[in-house]
Amino acid sequence: MKTLIWTTVAIAVTAAAPARAEDPFLSEIVAFTGAVMHLETGVPGLVLGAIRNGETAVAGFGEIREGTGVEPDGDTPLRVGSITKVSTGAVLASMVADGTVKLTDTLQSHLDWDVTVPSRDGKEIRLIDIATHTSGLPRELERAPGPPDDPNATLTKEAMIAGLESDPLLFAPGTSGLYSNFAYDLLSAALANAAGRPYSDLLRERVLEPARLTDTGFERPTDISGAMQGHGFQGEALPDIPSGLAEGSGGLYSTTNDILRWMAWHLDRFSPEDAEMRLLDHAAYIPRDALEVAAGYDESGEMDAVGLGWIVMERTADRPTILQKAGGAQGIFVYMAFAPAHDVGVFVGINAYDFGAAMGMAETVNEMIGTLAAH
Numbered sequence: 592m593k594t595l596i597w598t599t600v601a602i603a604v605t606a607a608a609p610a611r612a613e614d615p616f617l618s619e620i621v622a623f624t625g626a627v628m629h630l631e632t633g634v635p636g637l638v639l640g641a642i643r644n645g646e647t648a649v650a651g652f653g654e655i656r657e658g659t660g661v662e663p664d665g666d667t668p669l670r671v672g673s674i675t676k677v678s679t680g681a682v683l684a685s686m687v688a689d690g691t692v693k694l695t696d697t698l699q700s701h702l703d704w705d706v707t708v709p710s711r712d713g714k715e716i717r718l719i720d721i722a723t724h725t726s727g728l729p730r731e732l733e734r735a736p737g738p739p740d741d742p743n744a745t746l747t748k749e750a751m752i753a754g755l756e757s758d759p760l761l762f763a764p765g766t767s768g769l770y771s772n773f774a775y776d777l778l779s780a781a782l783a784n785a786a787g788r789p790y791s792d793l794l795r796e797r798v799l800e801p802a803r804l805t806d807t808g809f810e811r812p813t814d815i816s817g818a819m820q821g822h823g824f825q826g827e828a829l830p831d832i833p834s835g836l837a838e839g840s841g842g843l844y845s846t847t848n849d850i851l852r853w854m855a856w857h858l859d860r861f862s863p864e865d866a867e868m869r870l871l872d873h874a875a876y877i878p879r880d881a882l883e884v885a886a887g888y889d890e891s892g893e894m895d896a897v898g899l900g901w902i903v904m905e906r907t908a909d910r911p912t913i914l915q916k917a918g919g920a921q922g923i924f925v926y927m928a929f930a931p932a933h934d935v936g937v938f939v940g941i942n943a944y945d946f947g948a949a950m951g952m953a954e955t956v957n958e959m960i961g962t963l964a965a966h
Contacts (some may be wrong), residue, residue: 614646620959621648625939627655630956632948634941638663640847641937642929643856643963646953647851654857655942657828664761665848668806668818669940671925672918674909675843676775676848678798680722680899682782682870685797692785694719694876701781704753710911711763718781720764721774723877723897724887727760732773738879742841744833752883762884768877768897770887775900779839790838801865802856807845809834818844822943829922841920847938854929854936857914871933873914875903891917891926891953910961911935917953924949928956933964 610853625639629652636653651663663669672674686692692701699708708716711727732754737744754773761769783790791809793953797837799807811831821829834842860869879885888894888902892915896903901914915928922944929936937956941948 593808594865599965613843614643614648615664617641617643617646617963618648618714620963624699624955624959625650625652628939631844632941632943632945634943634945634948636663636823636942637670637939637952638665638819639669639937640665640851641935641963642851642854643935645855645934647855648689649847650847655818659816661817663847663940663942665818665851665893666806666846667843668812669925669942670819670821670920670923671843671845671850671927671940672841672920672923673772674845674916674918674925674927675841676839676918677900677916677927678843679775679779679782679839680799681868682794683718683722683778684872684899685780685865685868686786687871688865688908692718694722698777698781698811700853701785702777703784704748704752704780706755708755709758709760711760714731714763714765715869716764716774716810718778719876721771722779722899723730723768724770724774725765725768725877725882725897726771726773726774727762727764727767727769727778728774728777729759729761730769730771730773730887731777733757733759737840741833743833743837745810746776746836748780748836751780753854756913761851766883768882768885768888772837775840776837777839782839794838795880801852804845804853807849807853809838809844810846819923819940821920823922824944826943835913841918847940850927850938851936854927854938857929858934858936866902874898890950891915891928892957904957910957911964913957913960915953915957917949920947924952925954926956928953928960930964931961933960935960935963937963 629637636652640649649665734750779790877897895905904913906912912932925940
């Protein structure tokens with residue numbers, strides 16, 4: 592039986608025909624690990640990419656859409672869900688680096704909406720509280736449901752103002768941690784106001800263009816049939832919906848190759864270009880033991896500290912320190928992790944809402960980084 596399993600994996604690896612890196616070890620690890628993950632999870636499609644010492648490799652398995660017979664590759668568009676948050680954190684880092692805002696500025700000082708941002712016990716919501724999920728705001732904005740083909744239609748400025756006016760704080764800002772999409776959409780609105788630019792332009796100018804991310808943005812791909820289609824919990828194909836105002840929290844499309852380029856930017860940690868921004872973006876701001884309660888951080892590995900959206904996992908006997916972020920949107924689960932001190936990063940995406948598969952792929956990626964960093 593074991594021989595049959597390994598033979599099946601070998602066939603899958605050969606069929607995947609991954610892009611060869613100059614580092615053959617990297618190509619082998621990506622192809623083999625991706626094949627095993629695809630066989631174990633049974634998801635319709637999976638794409639895996641890694642970077643090591645500047646070399647990259649990508650392998651795809653299954654189908655981007657049922658019946659197409661087309662495997663995902665490095666240029667296949669897919670939603671990256673909450674990986675959007677760490678791009679928002681990078682915008683914040685850039686604006687702190689050039690003095691446009693400070694991490695300790697209050698949300699109230701930059702939101703410029705006709706609303707009083709709630710506070711608790713004398714503590715106001717600061718930009719750093721939002722970026723580290725310690726704002727006290729709930730995970731989601733309470734709002735009317737949108738239509739199935741555009742559920743974000745009701746995510747409006749007016750709905751967010753109403754949400755703030757309801758005094759939704761669950762704890763005093765900075766005292767506990769609770770993952771919040773609502774807070775991150777407020778953060779993108781505040782940063783856009785502080786810069787006097789639409790947020791999509793701000794993201795492009797400060798993050799996407801410097802890292803050469805040419806296939807990342809909020810607009811749906813022109814040829815949506817070439818993008819990975821997500822699947823719901825019952826295996827049903829989900830529609831490709833507009834991102835709407837989920838700009839800070841989860842609205843981005845990207846590709847595996849773009850994510851690898853972005854990790855290359857992160858791993859170039861001694862570059863003089865954007866040095867201050869990168870340093871701010873990689874810092875651990877809130878250690879776990881500084882929080883009374885910490886919830887919503889640990890799905891892809893236990894959080895030791897929080898950065899600007901990044902979950903920081905300290906070094907263990909099996910792997911180096913990792914900065915990681917998971918995401919999920921419209922039937923797509925993704926996970927991105929890198930080890931800044933070891934020039935290694937990995938990205939994986941699947942097109943099915945399968946929590947077991949998502950947790951398993953994160954564990955596998957963390958182990959991969961340990962393997963690649965030690966080689």
